[in-house]
Amino acid sequence: MRLIVFTDLDxxxxxxxxxxxxxARPMLDRLAGLGVPVILASSKTAAEIAVWQRDLGLTRWPAIVENGAALAEGAFDDSAYRRIRAELARxxxxxxxxxxxxxxEVAALTGLTPETAALAQTRAHSEPGLWQGTEAALPAFLETLKARGITARRGGRFLTLSFGGTKxxxxxxxxxRFKADTTIALGDxxxxAEMLAAADHAVIVRNDHGPGIAPLPDETRVIRTGASGPEGWREGMAAVLDRLGIGETDG
Incomplete structure (x- = not known):
């Protein structure tokens, strides 16, 4: 069995x-000992993700950035971002x-430091932000964007615009690429939701700060945690490994 793990961050x-x-670090160490790739999949930019990959010991693996708009590898190219900004201006x-x-302002909205907020603004493929109009006017805005090839995804805090690509x-x-036959995804x-629905095993981490995730098409593959954040991440991963028959001493 060749496992691969995909995980949201915030x-x-x-x-x-x-x-x-x-x-979550003891579980990350356990996965490293098993040789399991852990792929960060986030709305964060490549600049932000690089910091977390170093901090979490995940630099050997690629990362999915800007809500699936790209992988964090290759040269920096912000042409897609500049096109989105031009459409918004029009x-x-x-x-x-x-x-x-x-x-x-980004720091105040996200809880990031001003330095890390600047990294969050180093964007290449997508634009997160706040809809400040009425809820009744939002569908028309989204339809107008769609006609221009721009999709919108709602995360825990922001509405994020891009030209496509998903987690x-x-x-x-x-x-x-990694010849994995068993995929595990974690998110909140x-x-x-799409990433979780596509995985062989999905962990929905408890979310006390947003709408959470509605039931997936096949909830038999889903573990919903009692704890939130990294405690829930560790709880969910332990449950999946137990379900797969992988004990503490394996690896």
Whole structure:
């Protein structure tokens, strides 16, 4: 059995408020001992992800960035981002994206430091932001974007715009690359739902700060954790490994 793990960061592997991952580290060490690739799959940028890969000991693996719009590998190219910003400028809609904000404002909204907020604004493929119009006007905005080839995904905090690409699509590509026959995905927000639905085993980490995730098509593959954040991540991963018959001493 060749496993591969795909995990969201904020609210899943990281504490929603403090960004602490310490409760998950023993399980990350266990997966490393088993030789299991752990792929970070997040709305974060490649610049942000690189910091977390170093901190979590995951630099040997690629990462899925900007909500699946790209993989964190290769040269930096922000042409897609500049096209999105140009379309938003033409529409003049009540959408306030990261490109409209100072680092201090992004920091206040996300809980990041001003330095890491600046990394969050180093975007190449997608634009997260806040819809500041009425809920009644949102569908028309989304339809207008769709006609221009721009998709919108709602995460735990923001509405993120891109020209496509999903965490689920990138997951399939990387599973094939690493010749994995068993995929495990962990997430906590609606923008993780496609990735979770595509996985052989899905862990939905408890989310006390957002809408959570509605029932998936096949809940028999799903583990919903009692704990949130990295405690829930560790709980869910332990349950999946137990379900697969992989004990503490394996590897």
């Amino acid at each position: 609210g899943t592997l990281l504490n929603h408020r403090t960004y602490d991952a310490r409760p 529409l003049a809609a009540p959408f306030r994206g990261f490109g409209d904000m100072k680092p201090a 689920a699509g990138r997951m399939a590509d990387l599973a094939a 927000a609606p923008n993780d």
